[in-house]
Amino acid sequence: MNKLYDKIFKYGLQIIVIIFCVFPFYYAVMTSLEGSAAVFVPNFFPTEINPKNYIYLLFEHNFPNTILNSLFVATVTVSISITISYFAAWSLSRVNFQGRSMFLFVILAISMFPQIAVLTGMYQLFLNFKEFYFNIFDLRVKGITSLLWLCFTYTMFNIPFTVWVLTTFMKGVPKEIEEAAIVDGASSFLILRKIFLPIMTPAIFTTAIMAMIAVWNEFLFALTFTATNSDRTITVGIALINGTVEYEVPWGSIMAASVIVTVPLVIITLLLQGRIMSGLTAGSIKG
């Protein structure tokens, strides 16, 4: 009897949590497949399956362009911040220097800093950057200014987080492995390349995915620093999708756009989740 209660309780809770988390996404998928009239009828199962929202977004709208912009910003940001924080993590976890814990603490404090607090200052800097950039480069490539600035600010906000996470991971790698390599005659750079990099690969993937999601979903800076339709990123792109008439909110298209940008993240995470975190140093030390 007790066992039955336990089971009901356990699975019941699980079902509630799953519904709570997955239902909005399910509803988004369903809405994205419905025509403009059907959207406003509350229902749990789709009454029609109609890909017209997707066709509109992908072929008649500049939405693919916003995806490319986001991909560009995310790739640049994530690669720069991961590279920098990989080296930073090594020094913060392995090299003894004065004020190391202070430094780590400051990094943590910075990563808690609200974006909005620096927004106005950032905008002023952005204007100066634009002027500087225009003076140097040909006007033909000026369209990329906003994106480059986005890369810069995102990297700035991402690095404290990625440094912190990678430092924690690197602290978990036994010191003896590094010492064994030192005794074997490896230089610090070689250790970083041949020993730490392969061991840290899962951790780096994990951190990169988290950073990528953060960049992918960022809205405030993207809205502030992009002015033309050609340099929108996806979040702003979705927000600015408009309907055929002024007062219509085109839910179907918005939901279709959300699904298009969410599905790749879900797929990446599912594919990599086996590698994330697992077996960082299996077999290296006792056990």
Next chain:
Amino acid sequence: MADININTVNKYFGDVHVIKDVSLDIKSQSFTVLVGPSGCGKSTMLRMIAGLEDINSGTISIDGQVVNDLPPKQRNIAMVFQSYALYPHMTVFDNMAFGLKLEKRSKDEINERVNEAARILQIEDYLQRKPKQLSGGQRQRVAIGRAITRKPKVFLFDEPLSNLDAALRVQMRVELAKLHNELEATMIYVTHDQTEAMTLADDIVVLDTGIVSQKGSPLELYDRPNNMFVGGFIGSPKMNFISSKILSKSSDATEVDIMGMSKISVSKMSASSSEGDSVTLGIRPEHLVVNGDSDGSWESKVFVVEKLGDVTYLYLEKDGEPLVAETEGHSEIKVGDTVKVGFPAGRCQLFDSSGQAFK
């Protein structure tokens, strides 16, 4: 070939003075074991020789060359870590070849050396496996193999067997002893296990809170400990210590009492002692004579009996003085019995109030 001279070396961790004016000479091709309780500085000593820790003062020289400022790779040493510290993403072969590749050896030479080491350690079948597919004993062999391939002048072992189970530890101990004969290299071995120290060492160095308590061959340390610390540390079960008083002194012997029950004349002297001084009498459990004739005696009830098959240990106590005595394996003595314990004078050690041994 590779003498190691350590000269008045000091090491601080912050304000903590962990190695205090240690001087040691380690002979080429000898097997030296650094032994001591946790925190005595033995691992730090080894890491200083390896070059993984800086030295605050003093010199360490290997083969006549001062190595204080040389990085580990230029010291011609190899180290085996307690936790094995294998590179988890490399195969066994690559683990063992890593150092050689860094030395830019030719492919043939690398192959030859790794296979040679694998043959010695009997891990030829596992060369293409990853460390996580190996058992603890196999991993430890790989760690040793990694050291062998580089043919260093000095091998440093940092408690290499402490993660293995008891049976495997005994087996690896024997193999290490064989390996030492085969390689004819200088080996320095750190352990807290006095059995490993006794069985492996040519020389044992007992460290106590950063100073060398005594250095000598295993039997020297067993028979003639310099002080109570060494007496208590070497040997298992521990040496018994009984508080006692000097009754009289002659030119070649000191007479002490045993719990006021009997007297015993030990042929050891200390110039600084005088009649009436408190001393500690040390005697090993295996030297006590249970229910037999001997020089001095002591009677007590038996509180615990441990039967190990080959021997039996009797735990006795009288007026707060505990005593462990060894007797034959098939002893009839039971808990609660009263036994008479004899103290052969030739086996007794005397220590003064500061713990120094009478000579």
